[in-house]
Amino acid sequence: MNHRGAARLRGGHLWVYRSDLVPPGEAPAGSLVHVRDERGRHLGSVLYSSASQIAIRLLTGDEIGEAQLTTLLRERIAAAVRFREQVARDTDSCRLIFSEADLLPGLILDKYNDVLSMQALTQAFDRQDLRQAVFDAIAEHFPQASVVERVDPHIRELEQLPPRESQLVRGERSSTIFTMNGVRFHFDGLGGQKTGAFLDQRENYAAAARYAHGDALDCFTYQGGFALHLARVCTTVAAVDSSRPALEVAERNEQLNRAAHRCGEIEWIEANAFDLLKDYATANRQYDTIVLDPPAFAKTKRTVPTALRGYKELNLRALKMLRPGGILVTCSCSFHVSEGEFLAMLGSAAADAGRRVRILEERSQSLDHPILLNLPETAYLKCLICQVL
Numbered sequence: 268m269n270h271r272g273a274a275r276l277r278g279g280h281l282w283v284y285r286s287d288l289v290p291p292g293e294a295p296a297g298s299l300v301h302v303r304d305e306r307g308r309h310l311g312s313v314l315y316s317s318a319s320q321i322a323i324r325l326l327t328g329d330e331i332g333e334a335q336l337t338t339l340l341r342e343r344i345a346a347a348v349r350f351r352e353q354v355a356r357d358t359d360s361c362r363l364i365f366s367e368a369d370l371l372p373g374l375i376l377d378k379y380n381d382v383l384s385m386q387a388l389t390q391a392f393d394r395q396d397l398r399q400a401v402f403d404a405i406a407e408h409f410p411q412a413s414v415v416e417r418v419d420p421h422i423r424e425l426e427q428l429p430p431r432e433s434q435l436v437r438g439e440r441s442s443t444i445f446t447m448n449g450v451r452f453h454f455d456g457l458g459g460q461k462t463g464a465f466l467d468q469r470e471n472y473a474a475a476a477r478y479a480h481g482d483a484l485d486c487f488t489y490q491g492g493f494a495l496h497l498a499r500v501c502t503t504v505a506a507v508d509s510s511r512p513a514l515e516v517a518e519r520n521e522q523l524n525r526a527a528h529r530c531g532e533i534e535w536i537e538a539n540a541f542d543l544l545k546d547y548a549t550a551n552r553q554y555d556t557i558v559l560d561p562p563a564f565a566k567t568k569r570t571v572p573t574a575l576r577g578y579k580e581l582n583l584r585a586l587k588m589l590r591p592g593g594i595l596v597t598c599s600c601s602f603h604v605s606e607g608e609f610l611a612m613l614g615s616a617a618a619d620a621g622r623r624v625r626i627l628e629e630r631s632q633s634l635d636h637p638i639l640l641n642l643p644e645t646a647y648l649k650c651l652i653c654q655v656l
């Protein structure tokens with residue numbers, strides 16, 4: 268590979284783009300390949316994709332062969348599971364394998380109580396032998412659990428893989444009930460209407476509940492992640508999402524919890540959060556706690572300015588509607604928007620709103636979604652908890 272590709276790997280990143288390969292990629296799809304720099308010096312063993320712009324993902328700096336590959340995978344999976352045993356508290360659910368951040372680039376494995384959900388993101392992890400190695404390792408660690416393979420058709424297209432249906436790979440159940448911080452949720456890995464959760468927000472749910480009080484508004488609630496946590500400590504919760512199916516699951520989640528513990532009034536509202544915030548602001552509605560957790564606005568570097576305008580509009584309106592002492596929990600899951608840019612956006616929104624804002628916590632994703640230093644793409648979630656003075 269060329270100098271730029273080699274510098275990336277030596278700098279600690281795991282990816283090299285196709286444009287940095289010389290000669291440009293000739294290996295079979297999904298194969299294990301040894302890569303060298305322009306002077307022939309060995310750089311490591313990588314998994315190759317014949318389709319993706321991310322042509323190679325480094326597995327190890329050592330020169331290993333196919334025979335050692337499954338052993339390496341088993342070791343890495345075991346290490347990933349051990350790490351979650353240390354860091355995933357107050358839950359029966361977490362991300363067990365987070366791709367590059369667990370040095371298993373292209374593999375995602377989530378645990379929802381007794382159902383595991385696996386996703387292969389690359390040609391390599393779609394190979395029958397590697398999938399089998401992964402399933403065997405999973406069976407060893409979680410002999411009782413069912414396993415579903417979840418397929419993202421868009422990713423398969425990008426990797427030029429033939430379409431495949433999501434399916435139950437082991438066990439009998441693809442749905443279950445799982446718990447985060449004592450709050451219960453439905454999970455259905457295969458059903459017509461997929462359910463699940465943003466496991467990366469688990470620690471932020473608990474953190475938000477430590478400050479939340481009074482009347483709360485949860486914009487972009489999805490299946491009620493923040494709203495159900497807030498309901499344990501707030502008097503009322505208005506939870507907004509534009510997706511009716513998501514809100515239907517949220518209501519079912521509410522039923523799961525109402526019997527089990529204290530739950531404030533929750534109103535599930537189907538609406539566009541931008542319009543609703545505007546209307547509520549005009550109507551002079553006031554809240555003590557507001558959560559903003561929109562979908563990623565910036566999917567590429569180019570759309571960052573537009574994304575920042577969207578974030579600012581939401582945050583400005585929310586800040587205006589908070590009573591003194593009120594709490595704003597504001598998130599961005601756009602990797603392309605840096606923490607610095609997000610903070611600057613919030614600062615500018617506070618200035619325009621004429622409010623003084625104190626930052627209580629600068630948070631990120633839960634520890635079961637670890638961040639690999641030198642691989643910035645693994646750090647994507649920002650969650651600021653603020654108090655309006």
Ligand code: SAH
Nearest residue numbers: 465487488489492508509510539540560562
């Ligand atoms: N806070 C949630 C995750 C939010 S995901 C949790 O913790 O589980 C983003 C959600 O925003 C999705 O459910 C999507 O349906 C919703 N959404 C997208 N655009 C929207 C809009 N303009 N108004 C309201 N909801 C929107």
